[in-house]
Amino acid sequence: MAAAAPRFRFAPSPTGSFHVGGARAALHNWALARRLGGTFVLRIEDTDEARNRPEWVDGIIEALAWIGISADDPHFEGPLFQSAYSGAHVAAAERLFAEGRAYYCDMTGEQVQERARELGVSGYDGHSRERGLGPGPGRVLRFQAPDEGTTVVRDLVRGDVSFDNSTIEDFVLLRGNGTPVFLLANVVDDIEMRITDVVRGEEHLPNTPKQQMLWEALGHVPPRWAHAPVLVNEQRKKLSKRRDKVALEQYREEGYLADAMVNYLMTLGWTPPGAQDGSEIASWAEIEAAFRVEDVTHSPAFFDIKKLNAFNGEYIRRMPLPDFVERAAAELPDDWDRDRFAAIAPHVQQRLVTMRDVPALVDFLFWPEGAVPGAGFDYDDPSWAKSMGPEWAAPLLDDVLGAYAAVDGWHADELKAALEAVMARYEIKLGKAQAPVRVAATGRSVGPPLFESLEVLGRDETLRRLTIARQRLAGDDGEPVRGASAGSGESAGSGDSAGSGESAGNGESAGNGESAGNGESAGSGESAGANPAGDGVSPPSDRTAPD
RNA sequence: GCCCCCAUCGUCUAGUGGCCUAGGACACCACCCUUUCAAGGUGGCGGCACGGGUUCGAAUCCCGUUGGGGGUGCCA
Numbered sequence: 001m002a003a004a005a006p007r008f009r010f011a012p013s014p015t016g017s018f019h020v021g022g023a024r025a026a027l028h029n030w031a032l033a034r035r036l037g038g039t040f041v042l043r044i045e046d047t048d049e050a051r052n053r054p055e056w057v058d059g060i061i062e063a064l065a066w067i068g069i070s071a072d073d074p075h076f077e078g079p080l081f082q083s084a085y086s087g088a089h090v091a092a093a094e095r096l097f098a099e100g101r102a103y104y105c106d107m108t109g110e111q112v113q114e115r116a117r118e119l120g121v122s123g124y125d126g127h128s129r130e131r132g133l134g135p136g137p138g139r140v141l142r143f144q145a146p147d148e149g150t151t152v153v154r155d156l157v158r159g160d161v162s163f164d165n166s167t168i169e170d171f172v173l174l175r176g177n178g179t180p181v182f183l184l185a186n187v188v189d190d191i192e193m194r195i196t197d198v199v200r201g202e203e204h205l206p207n208t209p210k211q212q213m214l215w216e217a218l219g220h221v222p223p224r225w226a227h228a229p230v231l232v233n234e235q236r237k238k239l240s241k242r243r244d245k246v247a248l249e250q251y252r253e254e255g256y257l258a259d260a261m262v263n264y265l266m267t268l269g270w271t272p273p274g275a276q277d278g279s280e281i282a283s284w285a286e287i288e289a290a291f292r293v294e295d296v297t298h299s300p301a302f303f304d305i306k307k308l309n310a311f312n313g314e315y316i317r318r319m320p321l322p323d324f325v326e327r328a329a330a331e332l333p334d335d336w337d338r339d340r341f342a343a344i345a346p347h348v349q350q351r352l353v354t355m356r357d358v359p360a361l362v363d364f365l366f367w368p369e370g371a372v373p374g375a376g377f378d379y380d381d382p383s384w385a386k387s388m389g390p391e392w393a394a395p396l397l398d399d400v401l402g403a404y405a406a407v408d409g410w411h412a413d414e415l416k417a418a419l420e421a422v423m424a425r426y427e428i429k430l431g432k433a434q435a436p437v438r439v440a441a442t443g444r445s446v447g448p449p450l451f452e453s454l455e456v457l458g459r460d461e462t463l464r465r466l467t468i469a470r471q472r473l474a475g476d477d478g479e480p481v482r483g484a485s486a487g488s489g490e491s492a493g494s495g496d497s498a499g500s501g502e503s504a505g506n507g508e509s510a511g512n513g514e515s516a517g518n519g520e521s522a523g524s525g526e527s528a529g530a531n532p533a534g535d536g537v538s539p540p541s542d543r544t545a546p547d
Numbered sequence: 548g549c550c551c552c553c554a555u556c557g558u559c560u561a562g563u564g565g566c567c568u569a570g571g572a573c574a575c576c577a578c579c580c581u582u583u584c585a586a587g588g589u590g591g592c593g594g595c596a597c598g599g600g601u602u603c604g605a606a607u608c609c610c611g612u613u614g615g616g617g618g619u620g621c622c623a
Binding site: 185227 | 586
């Protein structure tokens with residue numbers, strides 16, 4: 001008789017944002033369910049009224065879809081709602097009471113603490129076990145845990161973990177108001193949903209012996225357990241919503257690719273095949289085919305954004321060009337010409353960390369008519385002095401102006417040849433000679449390859465900008481002429497102010513060393529006011545680890 | 548306090564008694580390439596927490612120490 005298909009579950013509680021740690025847990029369950037031909041059950045733990053909003057459930061489903069866990073997949077089941085099972089929770093509790101496995105107690109939390117202090121014990125001492133209390137307002141139902149022996153949790157990632165039953169107190173099943181507590185609800189749900197494998201975060205390991213007792217007391221065989229290590233921050237503390245950037249949605253908005261995020265998340269605590277002596281980049285298909293919980297590491301993993309960045313850049317570079325152009329377009333202000341961007345796209349694709357860095361790399365192509373760069377551009381920075389400083393800068397600019405006005409075609413190779421012809425007279429190298437031209441034409445000291453950029457810019461606009469720069473140079477450091485300062489921004493006027501420009505202090509990313517981009521140009525419609533960042537809308541509690 | 552988990556380069560990891568003078572990836576440094584910046588290439592820096600065992604032999608097994616983390620609620 002073939003073993004029944006395994007049933008996994010992912011049980012997040014709805015909050016305003018989706019935790020990366022949760023994403024990893026979901027991915028683990030998903031990979032297993034798919035590889036083993038089982039089912040991934042999504043259960044929404046919505047019992048806490050206070051934190052329950054319908055749109056949050058959509059958020060969970062969307063976040064899952066983003067990382068490839070599609071509700072349309074045949075292996076996907078749900079969403080199911082814990083609240084729909086409240087009847088079963090209470091029924092289970094009553095059954096445990098009827099069978100003498102649980103009893104009522106009228107002590108308040110304070111009283112329990114006080115008594116523990118007097119007796120010198122650590123927790124609840126079983127005070128009401130023999131008092132024969134029945135249900136009533138304010139009375140909690142407690143599970144009568146065994147006093148002796150040990151409970152062994154067979155964990156797929158850690159092996160057998162044993163707990164001394166004497167250290168497990170008679171825990172609460174039903175609150176004073178009759179509602180079930182997490183421990184009970186969770187187990188009953190799993191039983192009801194015929195879950196066979198519980199794969200979750202290590203923070204749940206201490207709860208596991210209690211849950212296992214419940215499974216057995218309720219007459220069922222406990223599931224296979226697997227507790228993956230937690231994700232931690234640089235302080236080696238569990239990633240917390242309060243202090244760390246954990247919202248999956250935020251990474252998505254900042255221009256991280258789902259594939260990169262998924263790949264990276266899976267490398268925390270596990271090594272994809274072939275990574276032992278090569279790249280850790282692996283497709284989901286490869287990951288899914290090879291992932292086994294038994295191979296998951298035992299120790300906590302630091303969620304390292306630097307490494308995530310490396311993965312993301314790698315994935316961006318690997319995108320087919322048309323895909324890249326399409327995806328990048330989403331980061332551009334509406335009034336930026338798509339064809340013009342497409343012309344330079346191949347050169348920006350290999351210079352990115354996140355998709356959000358795109359606008360700042362090409363903004364010079366979209367200055368409004370007659371504009372000259374202003375605040376936020378190197379044009380107005382020390383970079384100007386550095387590029388224009390040499391005494392040969394002015395004459396060279398004059399010569400380039402002349403050469404470019406006369407150049408036959410207007411293609412990168414011709415523009416390069418023309419500049420090389422000019423610079424030969426000054427006995428300088430291309431690396432130096434291009435600097436003043438670059439700053440003059442693009443407003444930045446770094447960016448996509450110069451001649452390709454100029455080709456896209458066009459002859460008229462290039463000459464115009466070189467002329468203006470030349471005049472400024474002559475005017476001895478006078479104020480820059482500002483037709484419309486701040487580049488494209490102001491005139492963009494397409495309503496999408498947004499300002500991706502800020503591009504999150506990516507100073508080190510794609511260039512523009514000094515300034516982190518122009519605050520107001522380059523708005524990426526998407527990011528607009530949204531920026532949920534989780535924190536704002538969700539309860540500050542860290543105790544929301546999906547279970 | 549009590550319970551539980553963990554411990555290989557800065558980080559993520561490979562490693563399950565000899566193949567390890569410990570391998571890869573990210574980061575960092577240098578050089579090469581080069582049209583700035585990237586990318587790419589080459590090389591470098593850098594680790595088995597400590598102390599005892601077991602064994603012919605230990606990063607690998609056992610014990611202890613130390614250090615981290617998680618849990619300890621009428622939260623999930």
